[in-house]
């Protein structure tokens with residue numbers, strides 16, 4: 001067995017593969033974007049075969065760059081965009097339709113029917129999730145209803161359901177599995193027993209024959225074939241859970257925010273499942289094989305970095321994501337302009353699928369600097385709402401906040417985030433914590449590192465942003481933000 005570790009990060013916008021050495025340093029990395037298929041407002045799809053092909057191609061490229069072969073990898077981890085749903089034919093391995101992406105809102109009516117028929121608490125108590133378009137269960141149901149014959153074929157055992165981790169694991173190992181973190185986002189798994197719940201499976205009408213086997217996140221899953229022949233799959237973690245591991249947030253109360261396509265705050269609650277009174281989700285943080293699962297409270301924001309991409313691709317006032325900082329810096333403040341990026345409704349803490357995006361407070365004085373600034377500030381305001389919910393639920397103030405993901409490169413945003421939270425915001429030396437976390441998991445399971453303590457020592461602080469805003473100014477801004485949120489609600493009428 002080799003002395004390196006590999007990690008696949010199959011994200012919402014791109015797929016990456018990294019090779020990591022026994023010190024935890026990146027040796028090589030390759031990445032590739034895939035198409036966002038947007039057939040109608042509110043619908044978002046990916047092509048599963050494109051995702052698989054890109055994954056295989058980045059694995060090949062990064063192994064080549066490192067000058068090693070798959071057998072030099074002691075183990076490989078998968079981390080993935082969560083909730084995105086695929087159904088495939090077990091015989092051919094081909095997907096029966098495009099994947100329905102986590103941001104897709106086509107299941108809004110179904111989510112409402114589930115809540116009114118079974119009561120939102122039925123789902124919340126068992127799964128830690130409210131019925132919402134976000135989760136995988138309603139997406140499977142939608143596919144089964146939409147395409148003729150799928151129900152029968154699923155019941156006959158011809159079809160397999162899985163989130164992206166399962167789709168990749170099936171093609172890389174031949175096993176039909178998912179890990180506890182990904183399974184905890186389906187609305188079908190009991191958080192306590194870590195198994196599919198018969199009552200919920202019935203409520204959603206998902207044939208049991210199509211469900212994957214649930215396995216621990218960090219533990220040997222099996223030998224790989226094809227491009228990874230010669231090594232083993234030793235970890236599966238949802239992307240936000242992997243980022244928690246990559247931030248070495250192993251102790252109760254350890255909290256991180258990852259700013260990527262969306263923004264996700266996770267706070268480790270140890271072996272306790274904490275149920276939120278404030279609109280947060282309860283979720284599995286990770287599970288090491290042979291140990292109890294660790295849980296987390298999560299605040300999920302659907303749109304963060306993707307609003308910057310929207311400004312670039314749909315509106316065109318910037319050519320690249322980095323440019324937003326320079327344009328936002330042409331003005332001293334937001335000029336009273338607020339932007340609520342409720343493109344997919346609002347997730348935590350509001351859970352309103354009737355909300356849509358609004359840009360408010362415009363006057364003849366407003367310019368593109370104010371709009372760029374409002375787009376960046378929206379991410380910080382949404383994170384502040386999550387943190388307030390977290391403090392309300394746990395009764396614990398945070399000493400500081402660990403952050404990571406693509407948007408932490410934006411200094412203006414990070415300074416504003418520290419100001420609006422009134423907290424130190426801390427960036428680690430590796431901002432790519434998602435893929436690092438999958439590599440940490442894979443290395444622990446493969447015996448490269450003996451346990452989570454050993455990888456904790458590899459975490460290093462790279463930058464710290466200290467708040468300098470007056471409390472009065474913070475309150476004034478938050479009051480503007482909360483009015484803007486009100487304006488975004490009740491837009492879609494059912």
Ligand SMILES: Nc1ncnc2c1ncn2[C@@H]1O[C@H](COP(=O)(O)OP(=O)(O)OP(=O)(O)O)[C@@H](O)[C@H]1O
Pocket residue numbers: 010011012013014015081259260261262304305306307308309321322323324325405406407409410434
């Ligand atoms: N300098 C920047 N300022 C603001 N936003 C940025 C900047 N650089 C990147 N971004 C945003 O960060 C996001 C990319 O970050 P990252 O790669 O962590 O995302 P991700 O969610 O992990 O991607 P994926 O969806 O593929 O997993 C993009 O949405 C991009 O618009």
Ligand SMILES: [Mg+2]
Pocket residue numbers: 009011012239260434
């Ligand atoms: Mg990602």
